[in-house]
Amino acid sequence: MRLVTHAHPSGDRAAAVVASSDGDRLVDLDGLSLVEILQDETALAAARLRVEHAAGSPETLPRLSDTRLLPPVRPGKILCLGYNYRGHVAEGADPTADDPAFPDVFVKTPNVVNAPGDPVVLPVASTNVDYEGEIAVVIGRRAHRVPLVSALDYVAGYALFNDVSDRDWQGRSSQWELGKCFDGFGPLGPELITADEIPDPQDLLLEVERDGVVTVSQSTATMIFPMAFIVHYLSQVMTLEPGDIISTGTPQKLPQALNDHRPLGPGDAVTIRVAGLGELTTTFTAPTDTERTPA
Template identity: 55%
Template sequence: MRLVSHLVRGAARPGVLVPAPDGDRVLDLGPALPGRSVLDVLADPAVRAAAQAALDAARPADLLDRAAVRLLPPVHPGTVYAVGHNYVGHLGRDADPAQRPAHPNVFVKTPNTLGGPDDPVVLPPAAHEVDYEGEIAVVLARRAHRVPLDEAEACIGGLTLYDDVSARDWQRRTSQWALGKCADGFGPLGPAVVTTDEALPLAGRELTVERDGVVTARASTDDMVFSPAFLVHHLSQLLTLEPGDVIATGTPAKLPEAADAHRPLRHGDTVTVRVTGLGALTTTFVDPPASPGARTADEPTPTRTTTGGLP
């Protein structure tokens, strides 16, 4: 199933995203699962069975037009753990594939960064080098504490898509990346959590990132250095992962031509993260409403910036 959270009369309800040739549909699971959430479906076998039964019994008239539905983040993680340099070649365009990092490079995104698939990302007036990164995100369905590697996959409820938005100018100001990574809304998540029966194994899938319709990054999941299961295992050796927590598994390097032509994100730009079997997440970037502190056209903004290998 492709589980979504959507807004109905001011409240979040679980649903199922149903792909269709003429446009995706959404089945509202609220009537079948009153008071339940996407996380409940992922974590509780009985709730998941009820969701599957509702999907199996659904008629075309029960499905809502995707365009008429406001999607929210599918889960609300207590913590987003993000991984840098997790694809072969991300440390350098000509990096030797044999020279892989020995350990995952992990950082944390704070709760204020969370955004839904229908939410625009507002460009902070103080940040002039905002960049994007398309990633696959792991959603935990079970608590994980010192989990052996061969048991780690069982803690995963599903996979979704993530855009690790970064303010490179702020990221470079200190040895810690927090300010550059943790502006409000800098973590669009969704649109759907694809359950593990469809999402795993992850091998052989293509991840592409598009900016305004132009592919700027492309890689196979076979180039991922640390697998989702390994990341769950590794993190759980020191901290307890809770149901609903998210692990963003990293982005591949931009294609050479895209890196050469790169410029900071501007008002109206769109970024689409697309992965075989997991769907697509499209985010629009916008300037804030005009105010005394907002960026103006007179302020200098770099027209071309390189990321210097930053994740």
């Protein structure tokens, strides 16, 4: 299923998305949050039945384009990986030669989560803002010390995530959090695609465009630590709760994009695209006068 959270006069509402001849439509899911649905097999089965029924006459449903999308989930924890895609190697070289022994894990705080259609306001204090297009694993069941062989059973689905980062602030200490945790530095969505729709999460092409130019294009098959291992590994340390997300890293930019790179500025746009997971486009804007004025 394609699941979203959207703004509604009665409060935030969860919905499923179904296609129609004149655009995507919304199937309301009884006022439950996506986290409540994903962690309850009965609620999830009821949602699937509702979607099957609605697919017969979707033209009577509200249009997706008429609503404001919100982050599909509000994670309690946002766990992220640093280097997790192998770079290009010379012909005949061992692509695993430089693999680290363990994942490089850091956190982003919940204040970074940004709605998929909202711009990221470039903070006054920021100086060198960059983007990282990633696939986020969304946890659906409480996971503690889960075996590797069953780790994906704890995954509710997948979403797109932009790990926006200020490289200067990131480099000011041995911990990266100040550069990673500016308000709004984590656009998430636009949809959560349930795990059953993605037969093999290690066979997805992740592409990123900046202002219409492809800057990243690499398969999840080149991940050093596959998604199942990441869930297993992190659950040895902490209990992963429904709605938590694990952002699984970004590939290195293509050579020309590295040569042409400049910090993000007002008016720039970044699109993350993965077949089966959709597209997430984020625009970047200058701070308002209010944001520029010290309190």
